Amino acid sequence: MSIFQIRQKTSGAILWTGSADDEHTALDAMAREAGYPDYSALPDTLRAAGFETAKLDLIS
Known part of the structure; x- marks a missing residue:
């Protein structure tokens, strides 16, 4: 699984982040x-x- 972030295009507001x-x-x-x-x-x-x-590439 990967981490994804979803934003509203018009406002740029983050609506959801999760795997x-x-x-x-x-x-x-x-x-x-x-x-x-x-x-x-x-x-x-x-x-x-x-x-x-967007698929977030998180480096630990």
């Missing part, structure tokens, strides 16, 4: 934490605003 297998899984996890079953269940207006998903 996931890939970008799609990270978007689903963000949606679940917001109370939706998965990313596809988010309202169209939210998805239309856009999200930036």
